[in-house]
Amino acid sequence: MDASHHLTTRFASPDWGKLLGAANRAAFVVHALVEKDRIVGGVAGHWQKELGFKIFRALPLAPYNGWGQIGMENFDASKRQRFIMQGQQTLARFLKKEYHLVSLITPPAITDLRGFLWAGFYLETRYTYGIDLRDRDQLWSYLNPDVRTKVRKAERQGWRFHSETDAESLLELLGKTVNRQNYRIPYSHSTLRSLLDNLLVRKLIRIFAVYVEGTPAAAVAIFNDKHGVLHEWLAGTRIDETTAGAFQYLFWKVLDFYLDSGEGWQWLDMDGAGHQGISYMKSHFGGQLLPVTHALSYGLAILQIFRRALKRKGIR
Helix, strand or coil, rough: CCHHCCCCCCCHHHHHHHHHHHHCCCEEEEEEEECCCCEEEEEEEEEEEEEEEEECCCCCCCCCCCCCCCCCCCCCHHHHHHHHHHHHHHHHHHHHHHHHHEEECCCCCCCCCCHHHHHHCCEEEEEEEEEEECCCHHHHCCHHHHHHHHHHHHHCCCCECCCCCCHHHHHHHHHHHHHHHCCCCCCCHHHHHHHHHHHCCCCCCHHHHHHHHCCEEEEEEEECCCCCEEEEEEEECCCCCCCCHHHHHHHHHHHHHHHHHCCCCCEEEEECCCCCCHHHHHHHHHEEEEEEEEEEEEEEEHHHHHHHHHHCCCCC
């Protein structure tokens, strides 16, 4: 079965959106299409001003904010297709009028964004992996043999899996990973700590960890979008001669935890596979590679920057 049919977040969680917005001094907004007092589609994201430009987008570390559609189950195929295309174009024209720059990242379940394309948006393809959580034996058989070997070795060595870990342990390991890979997270430590604590209280995330010789070796935060889909969010590892394979063991134990939870989770979205090294690592867990569409509208913003530059040079 195609995983993309199950990987949809519809609208980003309002709790999540408001928390990320507060951390970035941005407002969480849902722009919805309504028919007969019923929401049938829309986008959710954050808007803020930068250099005088109004920008609507998914903030860093946010879930998908792209087009979502609901309540169309009773439409026949022709009506649903026509309604979606008209709805996308209506919304796209509104967003282009309201904002200088629009950035929409759409979940894998939404593959047809021609309405945005016809309204002048630029579409680019990104990727993610989706893992089916409904069959343990099948999932184990799909794991790369190297992962299965590392899982068995970790069990023999007595590594301990924790299904509830504090935010500080995750942030410490995340910091090590960031420094090792030489990239920057657009949030301060204190902002991330506050965000994690709030998300934990609201039960929107769970933090897992593997301990080697009594100290955390790998940790990951899993986000729950309340639509039967889980998302890998933040992860960090400590790499030395004693912790090889810690993340592979951790991630298998996370999958095993949700398989046993009885909570009805169907899919885990690994949220991203664009970077070559990250994509290679994530491919080892037997997931299905899925396209994610990024829709952009930035023509007006570029035009205004150009006009301002000409004005500064005295050219009208």
